[in-house]
Amino acid sequence: MTHFIHKVTFPHLTLSVLSALADTQVLHERIATEFVSPQGSRTLWRLTTNPTPSLLVVTGGPRRGTDDFEGTVATKTYAPSTVLDKGSVYRFALTANPARTRSDGSREVHLNRDRQIEWLHATGYRSGFEVLDVTVRHEIVPLRRSAEKGGESKLLRAEFDGTLRIGDPQRVESALLNGLGKGKAFGCGLLTLAR
Amino acid sequence: MTTLVFPLAGTIQAWGTVEQGTVRPTDRYPSKSGVVGFLAAALGRDRSQSLNDLNDLGFAVRVDLAGKPVRDYQTVRKRVPKVRDPFKPVAADDEPLELKKGEPTATITYRDYLADAVFVVAVSGSDALIRELDRALIRPVYPLFLGRRNCVPFPFRATVFESDSPVEVLSRYPYQGFSPIESEARRGKLRNGEYEVPAELDVIADARLAKGLKTVAVDEVRDIVTYRHDRARRFSVRGRAMIRIPTPVSGEDTPPVTTSDFPLGAIE
Numbered sequence: 001m002t003h004f005i006h007k008v009t010f011p012h013l014t015l016s017v018l019s020a021l022a023d024t025q026v027l028h029e030r031i032a033t034e035f036v037s038p039q040g041s042r043t044l045w046r047l048t049t050n051p052t053p054s055l056l057v058v059t060g061g062p063r064r065g066t067d068d069f070e071g072t073v074a075t076k077t078y079a080p081s082t083v084l085d086k087g088s089v090y091r092f093a094l095t096a097n098p099a100r101t102r103s104d105g106s107r108e109v110h111l112n113r114d115r116q117i118e119w120l121h122a123t124g125y126r127s128g129f130e131v132l133d134v135t136v137r138h139e140i141v142p143l144r145r146s147a148e149k150g151g152e153s154k155l156l157r158a159e160f161d162g163t164l165r166i167g168d169p170q171r172v173e174s175a176l177l178n179g180l181g182k183g184k185a186f187g188c189g190l191l192t193l194a195r
Numbered sequence: 196m197t198t199l200v201f202p203l204a205g206t207i208q209a210w211g212t213v214e215q216g217t218v219r220p221t222d223r224y225p226s227k228s229g230v231v232g233f234l235a236a237a238l239g240r241d242r243s244q245s246l247n248d249l250n251d252l253g254f255a256v257r258v259d260l261a262g263k264p265v266r267d268y269q270t271v272r273k274r275v276p277k278v279r280d281p282f283k284p285v286a287a288d289d290e291p292l293e294l295k296k297g298e299p300t301a302t303i304t305y306r307d308y309l310a311d312a313v314f315v316v317a318v319s320g321s322d323a324l325i326r327e328l329d330r331a332l333i334r335p336v337y338p339l340f341l342g343r344r345n346c347v348p349f350p351f352r353a354t355v356f357e358s359d360s361p362v363e364v365l366s367r368y369p370y371q372g373f374s375p376i377e378s379e380a381r382r383g384k385l386r387n388g389e390y391e392v393p394a395e396l397d398v399i400a401d402a403r404l405a406k407g408l409k410t411v412a413v414d415e416v417r418d419i420v421t422y423r424h425d426r427a428r429r430f431s432v433r434g435r436a437m438i439r440i441p442t443p444v445s446g447e448d449t450p451p452v453t454t455s456d457f458p459l460g461a462i463e
Binding site: 005007056074076077078079080081082083084090093176192193194195 | 457458459460461462
């Protein structure tokens with residue numbers, strides 16, 4: 001399956017765009033409608049502000065493209081396996097929901113920075129990479145959903161930045177294309193690499 | 196040594212290099228002390244911390260749009276809360292504040308600004324400091340302003356160049372003279388071939404950086420911060436040189452240069 005990566009920028013920050021960017025639920029809906037991934041793959045996304053807002057989206061298929069999507073989209077095919085080598089060191093960025101699932105099924109979220117970093121190391125080990133150094137910042141965003149979908153709740157989003165070394169290129173590719181951790185519908189889980 | 200480049204643009208800017216009084220003038224270009232303060236605010240340095248590492252940065256600023264001087268007439272009156280007898284009822288027309296006794300009724304001040312100016316700043320220093328500044332400008336600790344608190348900057352993204360010469364980098368960084376406020380009109384004119392981008396731009400740099408270059412003018416300005424507590428600010432002198440460089444050629448409305456936008460693994 002060919003994956004694609006899309007970079008979305010917003011040359012005109014209209015009220016409609018700003019209110020979508022401010023509300024995770026709305027952003028999720030707009031992205032899910034516009035960037036469809038076929039069965040067997042997931043749509044992953046991440047919002048960054050540097051300093052103007054931009055979105056990075058990874059899909060398992062080409063973009064469906066509606067006419068009224070506000071944002072300029074640049075798309076490229078995404079095949080990380082062609083560039084990953086075992087043993088190479090890369091910089092990485094990951095926004096994720098570091099948490100564990102308790103034996104009774106409930107989620108316990110890691111608010112402590114050290115536990116967040118431990119979570120990343122453990123996740124990295126399972127996904128074929130070794131974290132060399134990392135910094136983390138987190139924020140708790142409100143999730144306003146309708147009553148049927150669970151009502152209002154909060155989501156912990158931790159932003160990890162640092163360097164890693166590839167141990168198992170295949171597993172890392174899987175991590176890049178399928179995401180890490182929970183909350184993938186709400187902007188978590190997308191891992192990206194750079195030189 | 197690396198160089199950090201970023202544009203300073205906003206509706207109004209004010210860069211004072213002269214003693215304070217009731218007239219607050221602005222120089223025609225950003226002062227080094229002003230930019231050092233800007234960077235210190237981004238880093239979160241408080242007033243007790245030294246700015247020597249920032250003062251040592253190589254500094255040059257390019258004038259992409261000179262801007263128009265604007266003078267604001269502003270009066271200042273000191274007001275204090277009125278002391279009231281808590282047992283007396285409050286009259287319908289009672290004011291909570293009154294003029295402080297002993298103060299002159301109004302002090303007249305004239306504050307000068309530059310309107311619609313666009314400058315590009317380049318600072319050079321050690322790798323570590325430049326990268327720290329790059330990160331700080333993305334998420335500044337304190338709000339950033341262009342000389343005075345009421346001068347809000349337009350959002351920008353700084354660029355890091357692997358060069359140790361601010362002047363050399365400014366000769367490459369794309370022209371930014373399309374102030375967003377006027378951009379629609381300007382871009383239209385540029386497409387129609389009516390708008391003229393100047394052939395040469397002025398760069399005002401630390402005197403020591405201009406050695407061997409075509410210098411148009413030199414002067415000295417008191418804008419190196421040596422002490423910054425409010426009532427006892429002190430500055431020392433810096434030599435400046437103005438040189439002219441040919442305007443960098445760039446594509447139509449190129450936004451500032453950014454490093455690769457796509458993560459590793461993306462293919463055309």
